Amino acid sequence: MAPALGAAGNVHALPPRGQMGKSNEQGNMMTNPALPATRAAQSAARNNLPPEDGQDELDVRRGFIATFPDAEIRDSNGELVWGLSDYAFLGVEEAPDSVHPSLWRHARLNMAHGLFKVTERIYQIRGFDLSNMTIIEGDTGLIIIDPLTCSETAAAGLKLYLKHRPRKPVEAVIYSHSHIDHFGGVKGVIDESDVESGKVCVIAPAGFMEHAISENVLAGPAMTRRLQFQFGNTLDRNACCQIDSGLGKNVPRGTVTLIAPTRLIEDEVERHTISGVEIVFQLTPESEAPAEMHFFFPKLRALNLAENATRTLHNLCPLRGSQVRNAKLWSHYLNVALERYAREADVAFAQHHWPTWGTERISGYLRQQRDLYKYIHDQTVRLMNHGCTAIEIAETLRLPESLDKQWHARGYYGTLSHNVKAVYQHYLSWYDGNPSNLHALPPEAAGRKYVEYMGGAEELLERAQADFAKGEYRWVAQVMNHLVFSDPSNSEARELGAAALEQMGYQAESATWRNAFLLGARELRIGARGREVKVSRGADVVRAMTEEMFFDYLAVRINGEKADGLFVRLNWNIEDTARRYVLNLENCALTVRSGSEEGTHVTIHMTRAVLEEILTRKTDLATAVAERKIRIEGDEKKFQAFLGTLDAFRPMFNVIEP
Numbered sequence: 001m002a003p004a005l006g007a008a009g010n011v012h013a014l015p016p017r018g019q020m021g022k023s024n025e026q027g028n029m030m031t032n033p034a035l036p037a038t039r040a041a042q043s044a045a046r047n048n049l050p051p052e053d054g055q056d057e058l059d060v061r062r063g064f065i066a067t068f069p070d071a072e073i074r075d076s077n078g079e080l081v082w083g084l085s086d087y088a089f090l091g092v093e094e095a096p097d098s099v100h101p102s103l104w105r106h107a108r109l110n111m112a113h114g115l116f117k118v119t120e121r122i123y124q125i126r127g128f129d130l131s132n133m134t135i136i137e138g139d140t141g142l143i144i145i146d147p148l149t150c151s152e153t154a155a156a157g158l159k160l161y162l163k164h165r166p167r168k169p170v171e172a173v174i175y176s177h178s179h180i181d182h183f184g185g186v187k188g189v190i191d192e193s194d195v196e197s198g199k200v201c202v203i204a205p206a207g208f209m210e211h212a213i214s215e216n217v218l219a220g221p222a223m224t225r226r227l228q229f230q231f232g233n234t235l236d237r238n239a240c241c242q243i244d245s246g247l248g249k250n251v252p253r254g255t256v257t258l259i260a261p262t263r264l265i266e267d268e269v270e271r272h273t274i275s276g277v278e279i280v281f282q283l284t285p286e287s288e289a290p291a292e293m294h295f296f297f298p299k300l301r302a303l304n305l306a307e308n309a310t311r312t313l314h315n316l317c318p319l320r321g322s323q324v325r326n327a328k329l330w331s332h333y334l335n336v337a338l339e340r341y342a343r344e345a346d347v348a349f350a351q352h353h354w355p356t357w358g359t360e361r362i363s364g365y366l367r368q369q370r371d372l373y374k375y376i377h378d379q380t381v382r383l384m385n386h387g388c389t390a391i392e393i394a395e396t397l398r399l400p401e402s403l404d405k406q407w408h409a410r411g412y413y414g415t416l417s418h419n420v421k422a423v424y425q426h427y428l429s430w431y432d433g434n435p436s437n438l439h440a441l442p443p444e445a446a447g448r449k450y451v452e453y454m455g456g457a458e459e460l461l462e463r464a465q466a467d468f469a470k471g472e473y474r475w476v477a478q479v480m481n482h483l484v485f486s487d488p489s490n491s492e493a494r495e496l497g498a499a500a501l502e503q504m505g506y507q508a509e510s511a512t513w514r515n516a517f518l519l520g521a522r523e524l525r526i527g528a529r530g531r532e533v534k535v536s537r538g539a540d541v542v543r544a545m546t547e548e549m550f551f552d553y554l555a556v557r558i559n560g561e562k563a564d565g566l567f568v569r570l571n572w573n574i575e576d577t578a579r580r581y582v583l584n585l586e587n588c589a590l591t592v593r594s595g596s597e598e599g600t601h602v603t604i605h606m607t608r609a610v611l612e613e614i615l616t617r618k619t620d621l622a623t624a625v626a627e628r629k630i631r632i633e634g635d636e637k638k639f640q641a642f643l644g645t646l647d648a649f650r651p652m653f654n655v656i657e658p
């Protein structure tokens with residue numbers, strides 16, 4: 001056996017070995033404290049923080065009107081959808097050794113919750129969800145920007161507002177962009193029938209529906225699992241676990257809804273007056289989201305920057321994975337907002353975090369946010385043109401002091417490191433250009449070779465434990481990954497890898513990095529079992545999915561090996577909507593066109609309702625066939641063979657082990 005961690009040197013802060021990484025009866029993890037190297041890193045970080053002028057503390061509370069205790073929000077069954085009592089440990093000002101001091105400060109600021117006055121006629125609900133809901137008082141009714149992630153939190157926010165402000169009906173809902181935390185709660189604030197009757201209008205940027213629906217469909221299973229690492233939603237809440245997610249505390253567990261927009265903003269700039277409030281819409285496509293926009297309220301001297309300028313360095317590609325965002329355009333749109341509107345604004349606010357007041361401060365803040373994204377873009381491109389790879393640039397690039405010493409420019413959600421990699425990927429792909437990396441061995445095969453070349457598992461563990469004692473956690477995590485991939489049953493390797501990731505989590509300034517490292521540690525210790533996040537699409541989102549999206553998703557479920565040699569041509573009829581498609585499975589690839597034709601192997605008849613049952617996972621294709629909800633004409637055996645090629649995705653696939 002490799003020597004125990006305690007024998008490796010300077011790690012006497014560890015609890016007795018038998019208790020390390022084990023879970024107690026409640027299934028909660030036993031975690032290690034911050035070790036000396038981490039304590040040293042935190043104290044170095046503390047000396048490098050921006051000066052504390054107390055401004056954020058003032059701004060986060062400014063305009064506070066009222067809230068619910070602990071922001072607790074329950075659904076109609078009494079189940080907790082949202083609540084902040086689990087985060088009470090953040091009440092202490094001094095950061096514990098297990099949290100980066102800057103993240104601790106940010107996580108405390110994100111604890112503010114309730115109804116806030118932004119300026120005359122503009123209010124916000126904050127801390128009731130991951131995102132903010134903005135409420136604007138029109139002459140005859142309310143305009144709501146971004147009704148949060150789920151109907152329960154949005155309804156609770158509106159209820160709190162109505163308790164403290166004159167009662168007016170909601171006349172318009174505006175979606176600032178196509179991410180779910182900005183539209184999912186819409187049915188908590190308006191009824192679909194009022195939209196249909198024209199009483200309420202719903203406004204969104206061009207491309208909203210397409211992107212709101214499609215972004216999470218094809219790669220949905222992979223993103224859902226990776227999202228757990230980004231938000232740490234299955235981790236405990238305490239100073240050694242999840243404390244924040246950068247944009248806000250976490251993601252609520254409520255009902256996701258959607259009402260399609262009735263009016264799209266399609267020109268670069270559009271002016272509309274809604275309920276007596278003049279709004280200038282500035283489209284910002286391909287920025288933080290594929291469809292997004294800013295708003296300027298000239299009479300109210302207020303500028304809303306959606307999610308393009310928040311109190312953090314945002315993501316050019318989030319850890320859950322997405323298509324890379326355009327840093328250059330992002331910066332450009334902020335510059336346009338700065339040039340056109342900032343001079344005439346007394347307050348700038350966004351759909352996460354707290355506002356910035358004062359024309360002068362807004363201008364400074366926007367110049368810094370603009371340059372933050374431009375700097376990362378330009379310097380990455382400069383260095384890659386010098387031949388540096390993404391890993392090398394991420395390792396060496398630093399923000400200039402003038403940006404680094406701004407709290408709002410620090411990486412609580414994105415990081416400079418992974419944003420650099422996103423810019424590199426945007427221009428040059430995953431490939432670093434070095435042919436030695438062009439055809440590298442995959443993790444299991446490489447792992448076996450590394451372990452063998454390093455003298456075997458025992459030798460490797462012994463060396464890694466010595467490095468662990470020296471605080472070389474990045475390397476230990478990396479090398480333990482090789483050992484775990486070569487032999488996932490090696491419990492010493494799993495625990496040492498977990499212990500290293502845990503210290504990295506403690507040292508991370510970014511909440512998303514912290515969450516990723518700490519969930520990685522947890523899964524090395526007890527596997528991916530338990531605390532599974534249910535994957536269910538909201539019924540409204542499914543209703544908005546086109547049949548083409550369904551067939552695209554079906555196509556990515558086809559298992560190429562199983563489909564080998566199979567040729568199936570199908571007419572697929574959605575009877576009630578009278579839409580017809582021809583599907584062709586050939587060469588292991590499924591292609592689709594609309595229409596119908598003679599002489600196919602099979603014809604499928606089904607209703608849109610059955611299709612939606614399948615999409616919401618109330619049933620699956622095979623069951624629907626067995627239950628005769630799907631009628632088959634022609635060669636039924638062919639259709640069964642077609643169904644036999646479809647993969648089902650495991651929601652909790654392995655990440656930290658083979």
Ligand SMILES: [Zn+2]
Pocket residue numbers: 131179181182247307351352
């Ligand atoms: Zn958001």
